[in-house]
Amino acid sequence: MKIFFRGIEDNVQYLINNPKIISANKDITSYKANANSVLMTPSQNGGLESSIYTMFENFGDSHENLAYVYFANSEGGYLQWPAGNIGANYDPRERPFYQTAMKNSGEITKTNAYYFALDDASIISTVAKVNDENGNVIEVQGMDVGLKGLTEIVREIKLGEQGYIMLLQEDGTILVDPNNTQNTFRNINSLS
16 A cells, blocks of 8 residues: 555656646636536646646546546646536635645645545545745645545455455544445444
8 A cells, every 4th residue: 555655646746846737827727706516628728728637637547546636726726637527616725635735844645535425436635735946835736546446456455365454544544444345434443
């Protein structure tokens, strides 16, 4: 698991140093003023936004365990692969992924797992701040991994003939229990 998440962190590191990402601190579509949910169209918006979306799309298509690749700039612009519907008055700066990255001292970090109802999926986000050449924070870059993919990885690991592993957060929350899926999001200390 450490190797798996290190790979995700390396991918986020690659993106936060990408010149296209660094230059996207302005002129990226914002959804803050939309009164209703709308379909994002980054591939059709032209310019830098389309170029970054294509990069995210190629990246996501080549990494099967990724659920989302996205960033949000300090103006509230937001870009995500895969494109989909985005809620009314969506301000990414108010979201946990953005807040988690902003609280961090510049290191790449993971959010706690959370349930995302629109996809009926549990997600772990790996996020980092993006700085301009003067060291000012201009964006947050992130990648999400679904627990479904992690469950498949964990399910493959066997200990002896009947042993298996579980994946837990640092606080003891069970993320993957391949033999007892009803334990997902329960604390290990609450089990008999």
